[in-house]
Amino acid sequence: MKLSHDFYLYDNVVAIAKELIGKVLFSCIDNQITAGVIIETEAYNGTDDRACHAFGGRRTPRTEVMYHPGGVSYVYLCYGMHHLLNIVTGPKDVPQAVLIRALKPLQGIDIMRKRRKDKVPLSAGPGTVSQALGITTHHNGLSLHENMLWIEDHGILFESISAGPRIGVDYAGADALLPYRFSLSNDNS
DNA sequence: GTATGGATCCTT
DNA sequence: AGGATCCATACG
Numbered sequence: 001m002k003l004s005h006d007f008y009l010y011d012n013v014v015a016i017a018k019e020l021i022g023k024v025l026f027s028c029i030d031n032q033i034t035a036g037v038i039i040e041t042e043a044y045n046g047t048d049d050r051a052c053h054a055f056g057g058r059r060t061p062r063t064e065v066m067y068h069p070g071g072v073s074y075v076y077l078c079y080g081m082h083h084l085l086n087i088v089t090g091p092k093d094v095p096q097a098v099l100i101r102a103l104k105p106l107q108g109i110d111i112m113r114k115r116r117k118d119k120v121p122l123s124a125g126p127g128t129v130s131q132a133l134g135i136t137t138h139h140n141g142l143s144l145h146e147n148m149l150w151i152e153d154h155g156i157l158f159e160s161i162s163a164g165p166r167i168g169v170d171y172a173g174a175d176a177l178l179p180y181r182f183s184l185s186n187d188n189s
Numbered sequence: 190g191t192a193t194g195g196a197t198c199c200t201t
Numbered sequence: 202a203g204g205a206t207c208c209a210t211a212c213g
Contacts (some may be wrong), residue, residue, distance in 0.1 A: 008198085042196070051196070062209060080207030082197050099196055127197050137208095168196055192212080201202080 002150050008070030008089050013096035016070075018163070018182045019045035020098060022156040024106060027149050029134035032111045036103030036132075037121055037156060040183040042166045043087070044097045047091045051172035054095030057163045072076070073149055075140040082127030083136045087144065087151070101126045101167075102183070103133075106181035159186040 003023065018041075026035040044052040053063045053076075053097070063076050070089040074097050078084050084177060086097040103123040105112055112122055112132035123132040130136070141150045163179035170176050 008204095044196075053196085058209070058210090076196090077208055079195055079197050079205085081205075084196060086196085101196090125197070153191070171195085190213085193210085195207105195209095198205090200204085 002152055005071055005145070006139060008144065009091060009141070010070070010092050011096075013045050013089045013098060014043045014180060016087075017041040017098045017180065018161060020087070020100075021161050021182055021184070022158050024152045024154050024156070025100060025103060025133070025150075026107075026152065027133040027135060028147055029139070029149075032134065034105075034111050034133050036105045036112075036129075037106075037149075037154075038102075038152065039103035039104050040100075040124075041181070042099040043180040043182075044099065044102060045178075046094055046096050048173045049149045049172075049178075050175040051166060051169040052095065053095075056123035059095075063095065066097055067093050067139070070096070071144050073135075073139055073144065075135055075137050078127070078183055083100070083130040084126045085133070085135050096174060099126055100118060100129055101181075103129050105132070111117070119186060158184055 006086045013136050047057045049133045054066050074086040087102050088097050090096040123129045162185040166181045174178040
């Protein structure tokens with residue numbers, strides 16, 4: 001079943017980023033259901049996090065959705081060509097989000113391969129995750145309690161989850177070193 | 190209005 | 202190791 005409102009509203013994006021490892025992300029786009037187990041995430045922790053788009057309270061048309069109550073999508077274009085999928089968390093007006101960086105494909109794998117044009121990896125790396133699921137900026141601001149994009153708890157537990165610095169945020173100075181990236185420690189592929 | 194650079198991916 | 206590729210943002 002879908003994760004509850006409370007799961008997303010908890011005011012601790014780092015804890016949520018870790019808890020999302022092992023949950024199952026679904027999309028139903030163009031009448032095609034695809035899903036995968038979340039195996040890598042990163043937390044972006046509000047106005048005090050230099051790596052966060054909402055650092056310093058920046059509120060623009062792009063970042064607006066991060067200020068919504070948790071439980072909606074935040075999709076934006078990176079490097080002019082990659083759509084990156086984030087999950088907004090925390091209370092209203094607290095701009096926190098979790099970047100989904102990698103999935104273990106679970107359902108609709110043929111569809112995912114087709115969307116990826118048979119390239120590998122199928123869904124490891126934030127740009128490829130969105131592509132495999134059919135996510136674009138058109139899917140920004142979707143509620144995860146509806147039937148286009150949602151996350152379920154299938155009771156999957158992993159023995160050890162490792163934390164480390166986030167990828168590609170060197171510009172964030174000391175904040176780039178924070179252990180806000182979570183992934184599986186050992187290969188369970 | 191212009192300028193700048195990025196939460197990346199893919200091929201060499 | 203480097204090119205692709207273009208929007209969002211910041212600045213004037």
